[in-house]
Amino acid sequence: MSEFLVHLTPGSPFARSVLATLEEKSAPYRLAPVLPATLRAPQHLGRHPFGRVPVLEHGDFRLYETQAILRYLDRIVPQPALTPADARRAARMDQLMNLNDWYLFQGVANVIAFQRVVGPRLMGRTPDEAAIAAVIPRARVVFDELAALLGAQPYFAGERLTLADLLLAPQLDFMQQTPEWETLTGAHANLREWLQRMSLRPSMVATSWTRVAAACEAANAA
Numbered sequence: 001m002s003e004f005l006v007h008l009t010p011g012s013p014f015a016r017s018v019l020a021t022l023e024e025k026s027a028p029y030r031l032a033p034v035l036p037a038t039l040r041a042p043q044h045l046g047r048h049p050f051g052r053v054p055v056l057e058h059g060d061f062r063l064y065e066t067q068a069i070l071r072y073l074d075r076i077v078p079q080p081a082l083t084p085a086d087a088r089r090a091a092r093m094d095q096l097m098n099l100n101d102w103y104l105f106q107g108v109a110n111v112i113a114f115q116r117v118v119g120p121r122l123m124g125r126t127p128d129e130a131a132i133a134a135v136i137p138r139a140r141v142v143f144d145e146l147a148a149l150l151g152a153q154p155y156f157a158g159e160r161l162t163l164a165d166l167l168l169a170p171q172l173d174f175m176q177q178t179p180e181w182e183t184l185t186g187a188h189a190n191l192r193e194w195l196q197r198m199s200l201r202p203s204m205v206a207t208s209w210t211r212v213a214a215a216c217e218a219a220n221a222a
């Protein structure tokens, strides 16, 4: 199988989903680090006109948008399958992936995790408490719904790991590093146990911010 190239900035939860999927598939890949300051530079805009990461390259095929990348990887490297064969379980997986992008990331994680984790760590910023407080009602709806959809299942679409788990885990791992995690998951032991289970997977261990940052430094030095 030919190698995959992943353009990313360390710490990106969307990029981590791509890396964790590659790890689950034991697929060969290389990292192409993009400095945050160069996301809007012509070279990166040539790969991703919206100036974001991740971007995947596979031979002469280039692709951005994490859901599209994850589904491509699942088709091109079929084992282990990360999409349920059952239509209803597959629909649940799709629903959760959209919930991640539209309701968890947009307006919840991109505010709370950014203010609490990314801003302080990368830019030395102080969290904007008013901005965080403003999104808590929406965050409660998202977390209550995630817990309801997970229910007593080990994974979001049932008995087996799917792309939905791999898209959600990096976002929720970020959220776990904030004090809001306690508030939002205090009544949702199932969600906390799921993240614990996900965090122990070798694919998640191998793609922590620290590990990816070290791999990016090595790639830059090479």
Ligand SMILES: N[C@@H](CCC(=O)N[C@@H](CS)C(=O)NCC(=O)O)C(=O)O
Pocket: 011, 012, 013, 014, 015, 039, 051, 052, 053, 054, 064, 065, 066, 067
């Ligand atoms: N819809 C995109 C979202 C990607 C995204 O928002 N990536 C973030 C990092 S997690 C990014 O590139 N942020 C840089 C910026 O907005 O300047 C996807 O699914 O790939």
